Amino acid sequence: MQAFHVGVHRWRIAMVLAIASAVASAQSVGDLQRDTSTPGDVLTYGLGWSQQRHTTLSAITPGNVKGLVPVWNLSLDNSANASSQPLIVNGVMYVATHSHTLAVDPVSGRQLWKVPVELPADINGYLCCGIQSRGLAALDGVLYRTTLDANVVALSMKDGKQVWKMKAADYKQGYSMTHAPLIAGGVLITGISGGEYGTRGFLDGWDLKTGERKWHRWTTATGNEPGADTWKPGMAETGGGPTWLTGTYDPDLDLVYWGVGNGSPWNAAMRGTDTLYVGSVLALRPSTGEVVWHFQFSPGDPYDYDGTNELVLADLPGTGSGKVLMQANRNGFFYVLDRTNGKMLSAKQFARTVNWATGIDPASGRPIDTPMTTNVRKTAIGTAAVEVWPSAYGGKNWMPMSYDPGRKLAFFNTIDLGMKVKYVEQKRPGGPNWWLGLELEGFVGPPDGNRGALVAWDPVANKKVWEVLLKSPNWAGVLTTASGLVFTGTQTGQFKAYDAKDGKELWSFQTGSGITGLPIAWEKDGRTYITIMSGAATVYGALAGDPELANVPAGSSLWTFALSR
Amino acid sequence: MREHARALIRVAALAVVLGPACHVQAQDAPVPATPEAGRKAYTSYCVRCHGINLAVSSSAFFDLRTFPKDDKARFVESVTQGKRAMPAWGGVLKPGELEAIWVYVGSVNGW
Numbered sequence: 128m129q130a131f132h133v134g135v136h137r138w139r140i141a142m143v144l145a146i147a148s149a150v151a152s153a154q155s156v157g158d159l160q161r162d163t164s165t166p167g168d169v170l171t172y173g174l175g176w177s178q179q180r181h182t183t184l185s186a187i188t189p190g191n192v193k194g195l196v197p198v199w200n201l202s203l204d205n206s207a208n209a210s211s212q213p214l215i216v217n218g219v220m221y222v223a224t225h226s227h228t229l230a231v232d233p234v235s236g237r238q239l240w241k242v243p244v245e246l247p248a249d250i251n252g253y254l255c256c257g258i259q260s261r262g263l264a265a266l267d268g269v270l271y272r273t274t275l276d277a278n279v280v281a282l283s284m285k286d287g288k289q290v291w292k293m294k295a296a297d298y299k300q301g302y303s304m305t306h307a308p309l310i311a312g313g314v315l316i317t318g319i320s321g322g323e324y325g326t327r328g329f330l331d332g333w334d335l336k337t338g339e340r341k342w343h344r345w346t347t348a349t350g351n352e353p354g355a356d357t358w359k360p361g362m363a364e365t366g367g368g369p370t371w372l373t374g375t376y377d378p379d380l381d382l383v384y385w386g387v388g389n390g391s392p393w394n395a396a397m398r399g400t401d402t403l404y405v406g407s408v409l410a411l412r413p414s415t416g417e418v419v420w421h422f423q424f425s426p427g428d429p430y431d432y433d434g435t436n437e438l439v440l441a442d443l444p445g446t447g448s449g450k451v452l453m454q455a456n457r458n459g460f461f462y463v464l465d466r467t468n469g470k471m472l473s474a475k476q477f478a479r480t481v482n483w484a485t486g487i488d489p490a491s492g493r494p495i496d497t498p499m500t501t502n503v504r505k506t507a508i509g510t511a512a513v514e515v516w517p518s519a520y521g522g523k524n525w526m527p528m529s530y531d532p533g534r535k536l537a538f539f540n541t542i543d544l545g546m547k548v549k550y551v552e553q554k555r556p557g558g559p560n561w562w563l564g565l566e567l568e569g570f571v572g573p574p575d576g577n578r579g580a581l582v583a584w585d586p587v588a589n590k591k592v593w594e595v596l597l598k599s600p601n602w603a604g605v606l607t608t609a610s611g612l613v614f615t616g617t618q619t620g621q622f623k624a625y626d627a628k629d630g631k632e633l634w635s636f637q638t639g640s641g642i643t644g645l646p647i648a649w650e651k652d653g654r655t656y657i658t659i660m661s662g663a664a665t666v667y668g669a670l671a672g673d674p675e676l677a678n679v680p681a682g683s684s685l686w687t688f689a690l691s692r
Numbered sequence: 693m694r695e696h697a698r699a700l701i702r703v704a705a706l707a708v709v710l711g712p713a714c715h716v717q718a719q720d721a722p723v724p725a726t727p728e729a730g731r732k733a734y735t736s737y738c739v740r741c742h743g744i745n746l747a748v749s750s751s752a753f754f755d756l757r758t759f760p761k762d763d764k765a766r767f768v769e770s771v772t773q774g775k776r777a778m779p780a781w782g783g784v785l786k787p788g789e790l791e792a793i794w795v796y797v798g799s800v801n802g803w
Contacts, residue, residue, distance in 0.1 A: 206752065206777070252779035255740060558784055560736055567735070569744050668750025669741050677749045 154216065154267060159310060160378055167650035169215040172262040172307035173527070174606075174647065176376040177440035180529040182648035185610035186655040187690060192612060192624045192634045196691040198656070199236025203227075206681035208259035209662025210525075212307070212604070212645035213685070216265050216284065220658070222685060223260040223272050223307070228287055233658070234651055236687060242287035250275050252559030253303050255323040256666040261373070262307030262645070264315065266335060271315055273304035279317050279333060291338035295319060301326040301557075304371075311376035311383050312413030314341060318370025322389045322433070325555040325562040328368030330385060330409075332416050342416035346370060346387045346404050354403030362398045365555055365562075367391030367428075368405045372435040372525055375452070380467060382410045382419060384440070384452055388433035393519070394550050394564025395429040396507035402427055406434040408454070410469060420469035424456050426493060429503050430483060430546075431519035432458040437527040443535070443587055446472050453586050455528060455539050457521030458494070460487055463586050475589040477582065478522025479543040480573060483515055509550035512568050518546035519567075520667065527645060529605040529613070534627060536592060537584045538613050540601035544578055544671060545571040570671045578673060581605075581615060583630060593630040599675045602664045604645030606657070614657060616642025618667065618676055622659050622686065640682045658687045722788030730796025733789040737781060746800050752777070761803045767794055 154170060162168070163175040166184045174180050187195065203209065203224055213222045213231075220233040229241040244260075251258065254275060264271040269290055270282045276298040281290040295317060296302035301324025309316045315333040322328065328346040333339065346368035348354035358366060367390045374385030390398050390405040406425030409418050425432040438452045447465035451472065454462045459478030464471055474487035484494035496504070499513055520542050528539030547568040555562050572578050579600025583592040603616035612633070613625040618641040624634040641663030648657050662683030668676045723729045734742075741753040748755055759767065769775075771790060772782030 248774070249779045251777055252781070252784070258777065556736065559779065560784070561740065567739070567744060663750065663752065665741070665750045665752045669743055669748055669753055670739070671749070672744065672747045673749050675749075677751065679751060681752045 156266065159266065166648065169647045169649055170265060172212055172264065172373050176378065178375045178437050178527065179439060179532060180527060180605060181531050181607045183609045184648050184650055184655045185608060187608060187612060188610040189612060189626045189633055191690060194690050195634055195688050197636065198687050198689050201231060201236050201238060201685040203662065203683035203685060205683050207662065207683060208257045208643060208664045209660035209683040210257065210259040210261055210643040210664050211660055212262040213647060213658055214263050214265050215649045218651065221263055221265065221270055223263050224683065225258045225260045225275055228270065228272060228282055233687065240287050242282065244274050246274065247276055250298060253298050253301060253324065257664055259305055261305055264308040264310045266310050271308045273306060273308060273317055275303050275305065277302045277304045277319065279308065281338060293333060293338040293340065295331055306371055307373045309373050309376060309383065310335065312381060314413045316374065316383060316413060318385060320369050320371040322367040322369040322391050323561045323563065325365040325391050325557065327364055327366060328370050328387060330370050330416060332413065344411065344416040348403050357401040357403050358399040365391060366398060366402060366405065372437065375438050375440050377440055377466060381412060383413045384438040384466065385409050385411065386435035386438060388435045389431045390428040392553060392562045392564030393431050394507060395427045395503065396505055397552065397564050400427060406432055408434055408438055422464055422469045422471065422492065424462060425458050427504055429500055430515050432456065432521060436523060436525065439528060439530050440466060441530055441532060453537060455523040457523065459517045459522035461584060461586065473589050477584060478517050478541060480516040480545065506550060508552050512547045512549040514545050514547050514571060516545040517542065518544045518570055520544055526602050527604045529607040531607045531627065533609055535587060537586055538605045538607055539582055540603065540605065540615060541580050541582050542578065542600040543573045547571065595630045599673050602643040602667055606646040606648060608648065614646045616659060618663065619679055620661060638686055639684060641679045654689055656687050656689045658685065660685055723786060723792050725788065725791045725795050727796045727799035730792035734793050734796050738793065746797065756797055757801060759797060761798065764794060
């Protein structure tokens, strides 16, 4: 830890000047576009519009990572999920929690300012899966975030003062927001959560300066919209299709790629047939919200297989146009699509256990159902429970992968669990009540007791390169470095570095709570830093019945590491 | 004539308040205080945090397997008013559901 022998008075003046000069050098959209080539800062959720979560900073290597030490820790003063990614803009770190937005001096770890989010007392009943805010967007001195009660807010980077606030939806209808907004095509784009509450999903485009809503796009088809006939009458209006994770953007094609989540209720036979566009990816024009193409990963979504996992953009020559998007889907298959036109290039099973489909048909892109799934699709009221793998948690959940464009490998955290469900007919209850249309009887672990794994995947050869089996799945994002390191965290609190070559664990540090945040790498004055939030996620521990996590306390904080000197 | 009209208006108003899909009888009848009825209500409101069959392993949520069986007053207060991160369910629970959930918790814990 650096000693800091400066008088308090001089330190304060220095901080004020630092903040002033930071605001003076406002960033542009071009800066956002170049985020991956300016690795010293972190201007976007995902470390770039492609969300590769890769850094070219190479001072920390497999050879010296053993010397990585903590340089500071900052308490976030909450017991909620720290499932979030900070930004570094003009030398200042910005962090979103569910209850606050804060600015931190990233070298000293001292908080610069912190402003609260006013939330209604009953909001927690409307959150299916955790109390968190996953991150921020930033442009030209303004931070953008969402709030749990479905507001979109713009705040000044200088002091956190609100610039504008717009209500995206009425939370009492079952809506909420936990994701980071996306700035694309000169527009601020947000999605929505609420797929367990009988809501209808949508995307919004907002004016960056004023917050005026420019467009609104529903994700379920009704009336004359294409795909409306895939719904039973009246079901699309409450059919789910939430858009709860941030999309990616290709500025050359001017296409935003945004995933659409589960159908509501989970009971597919109650809803209809394919029920477009649940379980899909939409490619949209950011300025208008017009859908240019779509691809449905899980037609009808029979098992809560959201299509919302990060749609990572990459260049893979020799594959169609060479411009792809990749997704490790909830349904257990790793998809590679041509992002110019949505054509499926490949879809291979990455999850260890899959019993709902035997594969994805290469010609149609549709799953080849097993008899269990054929039956589930037409049976609204089941006579017995069925055991489904992957479970509703999926073969991979929200925690985002890293793609190393040098090694052309994807690294992500997977889950190996099944679930026992019995389908029942249920009327939409409304209010803070789940509408699933099934009885969730329990989750099933695999015979070898390894409920998860960190996987290295080759998206061209479509196979696992290595995997590290885990008793409990990791629920954290992954970061890779060009020097060949893979950083991620465990639900028991260890922040780890692995060798990208073979998955050998090279370094580990025990933090105070479970790690479920998204690591970032950044640089100041020639020193490389790695920052991660620690603060246990709750959705897995609440339901999965995994005894390993019973002694992990809550308590969020922010950790920054660097090579000791 | 006026009496009849007034009665009609009252019935119409009631229908508007209750909604077209509602059966008055089902709405009003309290849920029985049985483990099965409690399990159904628990699944609706509580399972997402407190776990299937009370088996929760996130320390963020109170482990109901450890709830003291002679402190029903505490249970009623926590559920109806909310406590820390738990929202208040008082305005959401239907008649009888709170009692049924208490009976269900007891049945799982072997009280």
